Amino acid sequence: MQPIVAIATASGRGAVGIVRVSGPELGGLVHTLFGKPLAPRVATLLPFVDAAGAAIDRGLAIHFPAPHSYTGEDVLELQAHGGTVVLQLLLARCLEADARLRLARPGEFTERAFLNDKIDLAQAEAVADLIDASTEAAARSAGRSLTGAFSTEVNALRDRLIELRMLVEATLDFPEEEIDFLEKANARGRLDAIAVQLDAVLARARQGVLLREGITVVLAGQPNVGKSSLLNALAGAELAIVTPIAGTTRDKVAGTIQIEGVPVHVIDTAGLRESADEVERIGVARSWDEIGRADAVIFLHDLTRVDDADYAAGEARIAARLPADRLLHVLNKSDAAPVPPGAEGIPLSARTGDGIDALRQRLLQLAGWQAQTEGVFIARTRHVQALRVTRAHLERAAEQAARADAALDLLAEELRLAHDALGEITGAFGADELLGEIFSRFCIGK
Numbered sequence: 452m453q454p455i456v457a458i459a460t461a462s463g464r465g466a467v468g469i470v471r472v473s474g475p476e477l478g479g480l481v482h483t484l485f486g487k488p489l490a491p492r493v494a495t496l497l498p499f500v501d502a503a504g505a506a507i508d509r510g511l512a513i514h515f516p517a518p519h520s521y522t523g524e525d526v527l528e529l530q531a532h533g534g535t536v537v538l539q540l541l542l543a544r545c546l547e548a549d550a551r552l553r554l555a556r557p558g559e560f561t562e563r564a565f566l567n568d569k570i571d572l573a574q575a576e577a578v579a580d581l582i583d584a585s586t587e588a589a590a591r592s593a594g595r596s597l598t599g600a601f602s603t604e605v606n607a608l609r610d611r612l613i614e615l616r617m618l619v620e621a622t623l624d625f626p627e628e629e630i631d632f633l634e635k636a637n638a639r640g641r642l643d644a645i646a647v648q649l650d651a652v653l654a655r656a657r658q659g660v661l662l663r664e665g666i667t668v669v670l671a672g673q674p675n676v677g678k679s680s681l682l683n684a685l686a687g688a689e690l691a692i693v694t695p696i697a698g699t700t701r702d703k704v705a706g707t708i709q710i711e712g713v714p715v716h717v718i719d720t721a722g723l724r725e726s727a728d729e730v731e732r733i734g735v736a737r738s739w740d741e742i743g744r745a746d747a748v749i750f751l752h753d754l755t756r757v758d759d760a761d762y763a764a765g766e767a768r769i770a771a772r773l774p775a776d777r778l779l780h781v782l783n784k785s786d787a788a789p790v791p792p793g794a795e796g797i798p799l800s801a802r803t804g805d806g807i808d809a810l811r812q813r814l815l816q817l818a819g820w821q822a823q824t825e826g827v828f829i830a831r832t833r834h835v836q837a838l839r840v841t842r843a844h845l846e847r848a849a850e851q852a853a854r855a856d857a858a859l860d861l862l863a864e865e866l867r868l869a870h871d872a873l874g875e876i877t878g879a880f881g882a883d884e885l886l887g888e889i890f891s892r893f894c895i896g897k
Contacts, residue, residue, distance in 0.1 A: 452474065452475065452524070452563070453474065453551060453552075453553055454472060454473065454474020454475065454477065454480075454524075454549065454551050454552050454553075455472070455473055455474060455552065455553055455554070455555035455556075455559055455560070455563075456470065456471065456472045456473075456542060456545045456546065456552050456553070456554065456555060457470070457471060457542075457554060457555035457559075457560070457895050457896040458470055458471075458538045458539075458542055458895070458896055459471040459528075459560075459896030459897065460533060460538075460896065461894075462535065463533075463535065464533060464534060464535065465533030466532070466533055467530055467531070467532065467533050468530075468531055468532065468533035468534065468537065468538045469528055469529065469530050469531075469896075470528070470529040470531070470538060470541045470542055470545060471526065471527070471528050471529075471560065471896055472526065472527040472528075472529075472545055472552065473520070473521075473522045473524045473525070473526045473527075473555075473560055473563060474524055474525060474551070474552070475517070475524060475525060476525060477514070477525035477526075477527050477549075478525075479549065480527065480545070480548055480549040480552075481512075481514055481527060483548040483549065484499075484512075484544070484545070484548055485497055485512065488514075489512055489513070489514040490514075491514060491515070491516050491519075492513065492514070492515055492516075492519070493513070494511045494512075494513050494530075495511065495512050495513070496509070496510070496511055497509070497510070497511075497512050499512075499529065499531060499541060499544070500544075501540065501544055502544070502547055502548075507531075507537065507540045507541060507544065508531040508532055508537050508540075508541070509531075510529060510530050510531040510532065511528075511529075511530040512527070512528070512529055512530075513527070513528045513530070514526075514527050515527075515528075518567070518569075521560065521564055521569065522560055522563040522564045522567060522569065523563065523564060523567030523568065523569045524563060524567065529541055529545075554895075555895060555896065556890075556891070556895070557890070557891055557894060557895050557897075558579075558890030558891060558894070558897060559890065560896065560897055561575050561578050561579075561890065561897055562575070562890040565878060565890075571599075571602050571877040571878050571879075572876065572877050572878030573596060573601050573602045573605065573834070573876055573877050573878075574596065574597055574598075574599060574602060575878075575890070576596075576831060577593050577594075577596035577597040577601075577829055578597060578897065579897075580593040580596065580663055580829045580831075581593035581594060581597055581829075582894070582897070584663075584829075585665075585707065585709070585714050586662070586709045586712045586713070586714055587712060588662055588711070588712025588713070588827075589662040589663060589712065589714070589829065592659055592662050592663075592827050592828055592829040593663075593829040595826075595827075595828045595829070596659070596828040596829045596830070600826075600828045601656075601659070601828040601829070601830065601834075601876075602876075602877050604652045604655075604828075605652070605873060605876050605877055606877065607648070608645065608648055608649055608652065608841075608873055609870065609873050609874065609879070611641070611644075611645050611648070612645060612866060612869060612870045612873065613870065615638065615641050615642070615645070615866060616863065616866045616867065616870060618638075619638070619859055619862055619863045619866060620863050622859055638852045638862070639849060639852045639853060642845060642848055642849045642852060643849070645845060646842065646845050646846075646849070649838065649841060649842055649845065650842070652838060653835065653838045653839070653842065655826065655827055655828060655830075656828075656830040656834050656835050656838055657819060657830075657835060658820065658821060658827045658830075659827055659828050659829045659830030659831075659834075660830050660831060660832055660834070660835055661713050661818055661819070661820055662712060662713060662714075662827065662829060663829050663830065663831060664714075664831075664832070665707070665713060665714030665715055665716055666713070666714075666715055666716070666746040666747060666814070666817075666818045667716045667718065667744065667745050667746045667747075668715055668716065668717050668718070668745060668746065668747045668748070668749060668814060669718045669720060669738075669741045669742050669745040669747075669748050669749070670682060670717065670718065670719050670720060670749050670751060671720060671723060671738065671742055671748050671749065671750055671751065671769070671773065672722065672723065672750060672751035672752065672753075672769070673722050673723055673753070673762065673765050673766070673769065674721075674722030675722065675753070676722070676751045676752065676753040676756075676783060677751060677753065677783040677784060677801045677802075678719050678720070678722070678751050679704070679719050680783075680801035680802060681719075681749075681751060681781070681783065681799075681801040682704065682706060682717055682719040683801075684801045684802075684804055684807055685706075685708055685715075685717055685807065685810075685811075686706040686708050686717065687708075704718070704719040705717065705718045705719070710811045710812075710814065710815055711815060711820070713815060713818065713820055715814060718741050718745070720734075720737070720738035720741055720742070721734030721735050721737070721738045722735075723735055723738060723739075723765075723769050739772070742773065742774070743774075745777065746777065746818065747777050747778075747779060747814060747817050747818065748773055748774060748777050748778050748779065749779050749781050749810075750769070750770070750773055750778055750779065750780050750781065751781050751783050752766065752780065752781065752782050752783060752796065753783060753784055754782050754783065754784045754785060754787065754788035754789070754790065754791075754798075755784050755787050755788045757788070757791055777817075779796075779797070779813060779814070779817060780795055780796030780797070781796055781797050781799060781810060782794060782796045782797065782798045782799070783799060783800070783801055784800060784801075784802070785798040785799055785800045785805060785806065786800040786802060786803050786805065787800075797809055797810050797813060833875075834876050837872050837873065837875045837876050838872075838873075838876070840869075840872040841869045841872040841873045844865045844866070844868045844869035844872065845865070845869050847865045848862055848865035848866055848869065851865060
């Protein structure tokens with residue numbers, strides 16, 4: 452495999468910058484750069500010079516001979532001062548010193564670690580998730596996935612499926628014993644036990660998806676009901692302009708907060724009303740677009756205007772278009788007006804902050820978040836989809852096993868399909884297109 456090289460640290464100025472090389476037989480490159488071999492896995496302070504012997508920098512060089520490296524190949528790391536020009540000079544020097552070298556693609560170092568069985572696919576994705584983590588809980592969960600917590604759960608399910616598949620397929624040549632086999636091997640009991648274990652993993656994976664991706668919440672309502680004030684109260688910062696003038700917010704204003712470690716992307720939208728102003732009409736149309744994409748919609752009501760007939764009519768028109776399954780009613784300005792008897796919703800005051808904590812907890816409940824985060828591993832939507840596909844095939848396998856005229860070949864096929872879906876998570880059964888999509892989203896040098 453052709454050796455690759457890249458700057459492995461973020462662009463811009465910094466105390467330290469790293470140029471990383473990975474590939475087979477890098478001893479020649481090491482000798483060309485330094486005139487001598489390096490002690491394996493020992494940081495050596497050396498001058499970095501160009502081909503003419505002129506100084507580039509002075510830093511640390513570390514040689515990781517295969518297979519004891521991140522990628523499983525020979526790896527050379529040059530740690531220099533983190534100046535953009537210095538790192539570009541070191542990169543050019545490496546390319547010049549070894550004609551085999553080429554620039555690495557985004558994520559190619561981690562892709563090689565996966566291809567060389569240093570990590571599985573779920574762990575590889577956890578590398579990117581750890582880098583991108585926006586909350587402490589997400590970082591800790593990504594760390595658990597990186598160490599193999601998620602993979603261990605998936606592999607345990609896989610092993611139980613393999614055992615059952617072996618028993619089923621070993622009996623396919625003896626059709627007269629099929630029914631006896633299903634009873635003696637307790638096929639239905641085994642399937643039920645695997646399904647219970649799968650459901651537990653799926654529940655934690657859903658929590659992991661929430662930690663990684665968060666939820667998108669849109670603030671909706673008529674003009675001047677306090678949407679921008681609520682955004683600022685939730686964020687703890689003045690993200691949106693607040694005035695008593697109706698229609699102040701013409702376009703969406705977004706901010707991300709965290710509630711118990713879960714990222715919550717809050718979007719303040721233009722007030723929903725009919726308007727002759729072309730700019731405001733565009734803003735309202737965009738508001739409805741955001742509402743359609745949201746995981747949850749907060750319908751904000753103004754307690755000081757409940758007796759206004761025109762306001763009430765506007766509330767009815769908006770309510771008819773909002774998604775009932777993702778809707779949360781909030782009664783704002785509780786500091787200025789009482790809550791009417793029988794009114795549904797969370798009373799709060801965006802101005803004073805009363806009721807904000809109750810709203811935060813309700814948002815978590817709406818998202819399906821559970822307060823216990825210990826043992827939660829980071830996960831992606833594709834992981835949850837793979838687990839759901841696995842579950843569907845297990846259900847069909849159980850239906851087949853429960854039939855009086857059960858056919859082992861159909862049972863075996865459902866178990867195989869469940870096994871394949873499960874293998875997509877760790878990369879045991881992954882298409883090249885899937886791998887390319889995953890690693891292309893990494894940063895260069897990782």
